[in-house]
Amino acid sequence: MLKTNKEKLVMQSVQGKIHHPMGKNYRVNNDGEPMMLPATGGITYNFRVGDSAFDLVGDHVEPGVSIRNEEKIENDALMNLACIGNKAIVVSGEAKGAEGFVTGSHGGIEHTLIDFDKEEMFLMAIDDKILVRSFGQGLRLTDYYPEIKVMNVDPGLFENIPIEEKDGKLIVPVACKVPAHLMGSGVGSASAYNGDYDIMTSDEEEIKRLGIDKLNFGDLVMIENHDNSYGRTYLKGAVSIGVIVHSNCIKAGHGPGVTTIMTSKKSLIEAKIDSESNIKKYVKV
CATH class of the missing domain: 2.102.30.10 (tm1086 (SG structure) domain)
Structure with a gap:
């Protein structure tokens, strides 16, 4: 197994709310055709980690649940500290207690993306709060760092x-x-x-x-x-x-x-x- 410094890393809470889907009017494709499509944000029920990133009708679609903070400095912390694979826990709403994991972050819209079981996502709502146990930034491969x-x-x-x-x-x-x-x-x-x-x-x-x-x-x-x-x-x-x-x-x-x-x-x-x-x-x- 690769040697790391994981025992020195800090685990810290970060949190965000499920963010309403974003979009206005038409999106224009690279052939100049205007299209009205689902895009970023919200809860995407039928496309999750493991599903095709191509075989769907949408634009920049984020699988699972998309969270964000409206306060920029707080959202910057969420974006910077939440790592792929971190445990995520719903802390408000009907799905309170449901557990999932971070699947990535999407720049521009500044969303942190999380995967949950489909049944649990159907209990969730916009603005439900999700806590992430952030852990991983600062990880080093001790035999290969800094290369x-x-x-x-x-x-x-x-x-x-x-x-x-x-x-x-x-x-x-x-x-x-x-x-x-x-x-x-x-x-x-x-x-x-x-x-x-x-x-x-x-x-x-x-x-x-x-x-x-x-x-x-x-x-x-x-x-x-x-x-x-x-x-x-x-x-x-x-x-x-x-x-x-x-x-x-x-x-x-x-x-x-x-x-x-x-x-x-x-x-x-x-x-x-x-x-x-x-x-x-x-x-x-």
């Missing part, structure tokens, strides 16, 4: 990913590889410790050729030649690993969103293709 950085992931989930060590490199199971030229909205962000950035999907032939159209919510992917150490940028030889957090999109420059969990400026991370590499398989809450 490899880890972020946005619960140590328990991370330890369950079957990462192999070989010749001084880490071999990570991912559903597919994403070339650098396909990364769009979110490139240039100042930090990868919250939010996501999108795989551009307007070139349908290229997306199918690479198998990106088969991605599910929660799948692990490798982004080639991208460094997420201090923001999101192109860097030849760099590697980043992330999780698919929201659906495909119709807008130019957009597509399924990726929240980063590992990055290296050097070619110290390699991919092992595994179509079943999904956080749903690895999470334990």
